[in-house]
Amino acid sequence: MRSLAIRERPSPNHSDRGAAPNARPINMLVLHYTGMQSAAAALDRLCDQAARVSSHYLVEEDGTMWRLVSEARRAFHAGVSCWQGEADLNWVSIGVEIVNPGHEWGYRPFPEPQMAAVELLCRDILSRHSIPPYRIVGHSDIAPDRKSDPGELFDWPRLARAGIGLWPPAARDAVERRGRGVGVVQHAAALADLARIGYCVAAAMQQVSLAAFQRRYRPERWDGLIDGETCLRLRAVRMAVEAAQAAEATRRRTRFN
């Protein structure tokens, strides 16, 4: 593979990933938006020692890519975070910042050259690390009480078509069930699916985790309420996660036999 044209803008904000036997493997990819008024302002902040934040990469709206931190180092992008019961995800992840003003400064669609660059960069990262599709997440998936990035305009289906992350097809009658209430049993099943996919479902987090799920998988409406369409979507994503996990287990068995 031709190596990508990536510009270097080293950030001082990183640490080592821990020494063996305590080092955790890199098995997660976290996508963010910058949420600042310009790419230059975001780069300055991610490289400001006082800010104590960074990411491994940044992708501008015209597709320009920057490397801020080596993948071998732990960048400070996820903060307090949780996925599939695991916390402190900076240890195990690669973080990509995608330039967009975000909900605070005028959230807007991610332009085509930027999405094409994000796709190339993600494929490049996935070629180096064993990152399963259900561990490719948005920042709001792993910190739903604090974060809403990369948000409902981010084109996850496009990435999934390129083999990056999960995007199960929608059920045929799903949209008709949007906004329709569900019973107690369905409600409990929906929360179980949400947890199985990886979201934190502690009582205080349930609604924000549901909203984060909807932003990503049902972006037309992310009110955090469990309606019929959300139930169907949760079940479809859970099944995709379980299928990917089963495929991975089979691969691992074959490798060791």
Ligand SMILES: [Zn+2]
């Ligand atoms: Zn973020």
